[in-house]
Amino acid sequence: MVPLSAPIIRSVVITVDDFIINALLAGVGLALLAGSLGCVVVWRRMAYFGDTLAHSALLGVALAVSVEMLPIFGVAVIGVALASLLFLLEQRQELSTDTLLGIMAHSALALGVVVLSIAQRQGSNVDFMAYLFGDILAVSREELVWIYAGAVLVLSLFAYLWRDLLSISVHEELARTDGVSVTRTRFIFMLLLALTVAVAIKVVGALLITALLIIPAASARLYSSTPLQMVVLSVLFAVLSVVLGLASSMQWDMPTAPAIVLAAAALFFLSNLVRTHHS
Amino acid sequence: MENNILLAAENLGLSLQGKTILSDVSLSLRESEIVTLIGPNGAGKTSLIRILLGLSEATEGQVYRRADLSIGYVPQRTSINAVLPLRVQDFLQLGGHYKDGEIARVLAEVGVSHIMDSAIQKISGGELQRVLLARALLKQPNILVLDEPAQGVDIIGQQALYKLITSIRDNHACGILMVSHDLHLVMAATDQVVCLNTHVCCTGHPDHISEHPEYLKLFGNALDGMAVYSHHHDHEHELNGAIVCTHHKECGHHRG
Numbered sequence: 001m002v003p004l005s006a007p008i009i010r011s012v013v014i015t016v017d018d019f020i021i022n023a024l025l026a027g028v029g030l031a032l033l034a035g036s037l038g039c040v041v042v043w044r045r046m047a048y049f050g051d052t053l054a055h056s057a058l059l060g061v062a063l064a065v066s067v068e069m070l071p072i073f074g075v076a077v078i079g080v081a082l083a084s085l086l087f088l089l090e091q092r093q094e095l096s097t098d099t100l101l102g103i104m105a106h107s108a109l110a111l112g113v114v115v116l117s118i119a120q121r122q123g124s125n126v127d128f129m130a131y132l133f134g135d136i137l138a139v140s141r142e143e144l145v146w147i148y149a150g151a152v153l154v155l156s157l158f159a160y161l162w163r164d165l166l167s168i169s170v171h172e173e174l175a176r177t178d179g180v181s182v183t184r185t186r187f188i189f190m191l192l193l194a195l196t197v198a199v200a201i202k203v204v205g206a207l208l209i210t211a212l213l214i215i216p217a218a219s220a221r222l223y224s225s226t227p228l229q230m231v232v233l234s235v236l237f238a239v240l241s242v243v244l245g246l247a248s249s250m251q252w253d254m255p256t257a258p259a260i261v262l263a264a265a266a267l268f269f270l271s272n273l274v275r276t277h278h279s
Numbered sequence: 280m281e282n283n284i285l286l287a288a289e290n291l292g293l294s295l296q297g298k299t300i301l302s303d304v305s306l307s308l309r310e311s312e313i314v315t316l317i318g319p320n321g322a323g324k325t326s327l328i329r330i331l332l333g334l335s336e337a338t339e340g341q342v343y344r345r346a347d348l349s350i351g352y353v354p355q356r357t358s359i360n361a362v363l364p365l366r367v368q369d370f371l372q373l374g375g376h377y378k379d380g381e382i383a384r385v386l387a388e389v390g391v392s393h394i395m396d397s398a399i400q401k402i403s404g405g406e407l408q409r410v411l412l413a414r415a416l417l418k419q420p421n422i423l424v425l426d427e428p429a430q431g432v433d434i435i436g437q438q439a440l441y442k443l444i445t446s447i448r449d450n451h452a453c454g455i456l457m458v459s460h461d462l463h464l465v466m467a468a469t470d471q472v473v474c475l476n477t478h479v480c481c482t483g484h485p486d487h488i489s490e491h492p493e494y495l496k497l498f499g500n501a502l503d504g505m506a507v508y509s510h511h512h513d514h515e516h517e518l519n520g521a522i523v524c525t526h527h528k529e530c531g532h533h534r535g
Contacts (some may be wrong), residue, residue: 043363167373169363176334177352178374224364
């Protein structure tokens with residue numbers, strides 16, 4: 001009995017190792033992005049914009065699946081389109097940004113569900129839940145490559161924009177008198193967030209992306225006295241959340257993305273407790 | 280143009296969606312001159328400043344800026360985004376690339392050296408006003424534009440602030456353009472008051488302007504039942520609120 005089953009068990013073990021490493025790499029890649037861009041999202045109160053992108057991500061997935069592309073591309077294209085549309089509508093000012101976001105978030109979500117159901121009726125066996133709550137353990141090599149390509153692109157543009165982003169977050173009018181192009185900086189940052197959501201779709205899913213942008217940055221705020229400190233700490237908190245989330249999902253057989261978000265939330269409450277205790 | 284003119288507006292007009300915001304506004308600012316722009320709410324003061332700063336365009340008229348002009352702008356009293364961790368020195372560094380020594384020097388000039396490492400959200404309103412002034416001074420401006428610098432500052436604080444602004448003018452020889460909604464109390468060192476209500480109602484030295492018929496027509500009634508009270512204090516307040524006796528330093532009148 002032993003000679004027959006031994007090779008099979010070994011191959012299973014190798015695969016398990018493989019997809020855990022892939023998952024860890026994907027999670028860390030996203031944590032680098034979400035941790036750093038999340039700070040600006042918190043500073044500029046853009047949480048609802050992040051949510052809108054996340055809602056529209058499902059439409060991106062549905063379209064990508066219909067034309068047999070990787071979902072990450074569909075999400076990136078739809079996200080960039082949505083950010084541009086919002087940017088154009090914002091210039092007109094008859095409606096406030098949160099109203100515009102509400103309109104776009106829910107129309108995009110509704111359209112996404114309709115397109116997905118059409119795709120399913122035509123025989124596509126796409127798993128809805130995987131894109132709502134992420135499927136980090138199923139991240140493929142190819143997806144991993146694109147996740148890191150996206151991360152490198154977004155982070156280098158982020159570093160390039162850093163000073164301007166900081167200036168407009170502190171005081172838009174002062175930044176403008178300093179010669180910072182406020183509109184251009186805002187727009188590029190919106191595009192960077194759209195790409196971040198694309199990177200995140202397979203890792204934590206549409207419903208939990210905003211959590212990874214907001215929670216590590218919020219935890220980092222408690223311990224930082226300069227903007228750069230906050231970004232570094234926020235990335236550390238995000239990476240730690242991914243590692244703890246993955247580990248606990250292995251240990252207690254929990255769904256992975258919710259475990260990552262719970263780890264981030266636990267770190268936030270813990271750091272609040274520690275902070276209150278000390279002061 | 281006379282060559283000591285830094286900034287001049289000629290017959291500026293601004294209409295937005297059929298509403299006239301500014302009409303036929305002309306003014307000029309020379310080296311070492313202090314011009315105070317007063318007017319009621321909605322008079323177009325902020326619109327005019329934005330045009331002069333080059334932040335927006337006028338629909339009519341022209342703005343002349345001397346070629347080498349560096350403008351330091353101190354915005355209306357604002358609060359700085361509390362979510363962003365930022366020390367006073369980080370805030371000042373955002374305006375350009377400065378050496379630490381420069382930042383320390385300019386903070387000393389405006390009298391707030393002690394808050395260089397403080398979080399900018401934790402300093403008082405008066406201190407923030409001075410930090411904003413320091414930020415403008417770092418640009419080595421030939422023009423300083425101050426939007427409502429005395430807003431929310433009590434009369435004693437205003438005296439100190441005006442004294443500081445005057446000394447900045449004297450030390451840097453820059454032109455100063457100041458906006459105020461206070462129609463009756465303007466800085467004593469002001470060379471010229473421009474009274475704006477969509478158009479320029481009147482201009483002149485502070486002593487003369489309060490007798491101008493246009494000024495009296497616009498604001499005269501507001502003076503009924505009010506008087507200007509001259510304080511005669513025997514002490515001053517330091518920025519942190521400590522009382523400093525101006526008569527005899529040894530009287531032990533120091534409290535924190």
